[in-house]
Amino acid sequence: MQFFSVVSSPVLLLQLCISTLHHMFASIFSAVRYWRTTSPVSPVDRKVDQRKVQNATTPTSVNYHFTRKCNYKCGFCFHTAKTSFVLPLEEAKRGLKLLKESGMEKINFSGGEPFLPDKGEFLGKLVQYCKQDLQLPSVSIVSNGSMIKETWFQKYGADLDILAISCDSFDEATNQLIGRAQGKKSHVDNLLKIKNWCLQYKVAFKINSVINTFNVDEDLTENILQLNPVRWKVFQCLLIDGENAGESALREAERFVISEQQFQEFLDRHSSVSCLVPESNEKMRNSYLILDEYMRFLDCREGRKDPSKSILDVGVKEAICFSGFDEKMFLKRGGKYVWSKADMKLEW
Ligand SMILES: C[S@@+](CC[C@H](N)C(=O)[O-])C[C@H]1O[C@@H](n2cnc3c(N)ncnc32)[C@H](O)[C@@H]1O
Numbered sequence: 007m008q009f010f011s012v013v014s015s016p017v018l019l020l021q022l023c024i025s026t027l028h029h030m031f032a033s034i035f036s037a038v039r040y041w042r043t044t045s046p047v048s049p050v051d052r053k054v055d056q057r058k059v060q061n062a063t064t065p066t067s068v069n070y071h072f073t074r075k076c077n078y079k080c081g082f083c084f085h086t087a088k089t090s091f092v093l094p095l096e097e098a099k100r101g102l103k104l105l106k107e108s109g110m111e112k113i114n115f116s117g118g119e120p121f122l123p124d125k126g127e128f129l130g131k132l133v134q135y136c137k138q139d140l141q142l143p144s145v146s147i148v149s150n151g152s153m154i155k156e157t158w159f160q161k162y163g164a165d166l167d168i169l170a171i172s173c174d175s176f177d178e179a180t181n182q183l184i185g186r187a188q189g190k191k192s193h194v195d196n197l198l199k200i201k202n203w204c205l206q207y208k209v210a211f212k213i214n215s216v217i218n219t220f221n222v223d224e225d226l227t228e229n230i231l232q233l234n235p236v237r238w239k240v241f242q243c244l245l246i247d248g249e250n251a252g253e254s255a256l257r258e259a260e261r262f263v264i265s266e267q268q269f270q271e272f273l274d275r276h277s278s279v280s281c282l283v284p285e286s287n288e289k290m291r292n293s294y295l296i297l298d299e300y301m302r303f304l305d306c307r308e309g310r311k312d313p314s315k316s317i318l319d320v321g322v323k324e325a326i327c328f329s330g331f332d333e334k335m336f337l338k339r340g341g342k343y344v345w346s347k348a349d350m351k352l353e354w
């Protein structure tokens with residue numbers, strides 16, 4: 007009866023229709039809103055991503071910063087101890103295998119200080135795995151050098167192509183000011199010791215220097231020529247928001263920053279050093295494929311390190327689309343070079 011009286015009134019019938027439609031649209035909108043907040047990408051993005059994924063860059067040369075912890079306190083450091091996480095060895099190996107299957111030819115282990123976890127054993131096992139199991143043409147390390155022991159070379163030296171030691175100055179007082187030191191130990195004496203172990207155990211020796219306000223006026227020519235590295239990488243001190251600049255950063259590196267002109271003057275002063283490879287901020291920022299401790303690519307295009315998803319979760323091709331990697335700049339800065347020690351024709 008009641009139903010009959012409702013449907014028999016056109017006004018009430020119209021109200022019923024409007025209310026039903028309102029409920030229908032409300033539930034559709036709330037479903038879409040839920041889906042948008044829980045799903046990382048919209049369907050349109052997914053389609054674009056799939057095209058990008060198909061044409062993803064080959065990770066020819068990769069830098070794996072497997073730890074962020076360090077025993078030094080360099081004031082300009084742009085990869086700081088924001089976590090103490092290190093992947094379990096087998097997971098790190100799985101990621102390295104995925105990279106090799108995607109075309110990786112060179113792996114560089116960095117940090118933090120790569121010789122810290124398990125007193126260099128974690129690193130040694132990764133080096134061995136990359137050379138012996140994955141047969142990578144080039145396996146290298148960047149280290150501050152302070153934790154390296156001769157026994158490490160005896161055990162793992164044969165599987166390592168290049169060891170780069172960071173040294174910004176041959177003046178200990180400058181190293182102390184920078185924070186490139188642990189206690190009163192001499193960074194330079196250590197560097198000389200490692201250079202000799204590299205000769206003895208047939209590992210190519212390289213030096214990295216960061217040019218900053220504390221060393222910009224120095225002349226390192228004589229020391230570098232004496233040490234005779236295969237390559238001397240010279241970086242202009244770079245700021246990265248969230249690492250060494252900005253509110254959430256663990257370092258404040260503004261006081262280390264030098265201008266383009268100051269950097270150029272340093273390069274001009276060292277023009278007689280033929281192994282010098284210069285990297286201005288512009289060349290450096292996006293020309294490295296950087297993997298963090300979770301095996302996520304870090305995108306520096308916005309001046310900070312924005313992580314992708316982990317290659318362990320989504321694979322290399324998808325993750326690398328979010329790396330911000332500039333392959334042209336990588337080639338322009340000389341990123342591809344003779345990087346197997348077997349091809350270097352070195353006199354040991
Ligand atoms: C982050 S460190 C990690 C490896 C190791 N602890 C070391 O210092 O060699 C890797 C390289 O980045 C360089 N580096 C650190 N902070 C930098 C900055 N703000 N600008 C340019 N290079 C920097 C270091 O000198 C080193 O050669």
Ligand code: SF4
Nearest residue numbers: 076078080083118150
């Ligand atoms: S740059 Fe200095 S503080 Fe940073 S990881 Fe290397 S040695 Fe440690």
